[in-house]
Amino acid sequence: MELEAEGARQNPAVAAFIAELRHWREVAGYSQKALAKVVGYTPSYVSKVEHGTVLASRSFAESADQHLRAGRALVRRWKDMHDALVELSGERARHDEPPVGDPQSAPGPDLIVEHELAELAYRDGTYQTHIRRQLRNTGAQPVTQYLIRIAVDRYPGDPERSNQLYREDPLTWEEIGLSAACGDEPMSWHVKEDRDAFKEVWLLFENTDGRFPLYPGETTWISYVYTVKARKWGPWWARAIRLPTRRLSMTMIFPARLQPTVWGIATSMAAEASPFRTPISRQQKDDQLVFTWSTDEPPLHARYRIEWKFKAPDDGEATNMETMSPAERMRSLDIVQEGAPVLAEVARQFELPAEAEDARRVVSQLVST
DSSP, X not given: OBOOOHHHHTOHHHHHHHHHHHHHHHHHTOOHHHHHHHXXXXXXXXXXXXXXXXXXXXXXXXXXXXXXXXXXXXXXXXXXXXXXXXXXXXXXXXXXXXXXXXXXXXXXXXXEEEEEEEEEEEETXXXXXXXXXXXXXXXXXXXXXXXXXXXXXXOXXXXXXXXXXXXXXXXXXXXXXXXXXXXXXXXXXXXXXXXXXXXXXXXXXXXXXXXXOBOTXXXXXXXXXXXXXXXXXXXXXXXXXXXXXXXXXXXXXXXXXXXXXXXXXXXXXXXXXXXXXXXXXXXXXXXXXXXXXXXXXXXXXXXXXXEEEESSOOHHHHHHHTTSXXXXXXXXXTOOOTTOGGGGSOOOOOOTTTTHHHXXXXXXXXXXX
């Protein structure tokens, strides 16, 4: 339905749903028009939902969540939005299903991230992610758990290809090898969502030696590390601002022999997809290239996505390519070859302003490349 009040349009729960929808659409590599087609709505409807002029329906949220493989994240955000707007209008609404207990959307203590230090390193065909966050409890209740997400997409521009990959070879906890710590104390954890290409985990402020909650007014560092094979990862890495954050620092480490090209794309509730406002710095250390970027006071619900291309294959890929035909080599590098139907299609013009976000993203990638 159309939003009837400016207060509803600016409601944080509405903004959170829009940010969640944009995030999963970009992760899946869908344009607004492509998403509209698979969920059975018009591109205009999707555009209005993302611009906050139309409230998403329950059926739209359910369908989008399923096709974008969001692990019920969109449905939870929709419920939060619905409940918040019912409270705003003072109406008593009947839910079309009983409310489901969800620790993520339940009221909880307030947390602030003083600094997030995120590092991604590629070595020997494996990506290792190491996240460190300095948390401060500004609420009135102790913090006993912290939610983290692991999402992969090997082919962000080809959802069907990615879906097939993870159906045949899903991401497993054994290969991830997740470990976490609070200061010097190891943290236990339990699984919240376990899907082929998406995981959610509650990190617990406890271990076999006891509990160590983060009490009101206290500050601590937590860290977690996990690994994913390159054949399941994909050439992108994103950080989402889900809690008020004072500073975000991102570091990427790649072998210099791969000749990486790196660029960044930012989205927020106040601005559509655009290149990072400041450049990503590059420094060579021995046989590695280190890319770093940081920002202060990033807005809530903003997302910072870094993408890259390797101009040269790694040694293992090079060895395999020696036995490939030229056509097989090109296919392995995702190069479209003569005879592919897509080469006979006439490029469609963007529908502006409805697809302005997609147009900016494409231009940004072209310029960066």
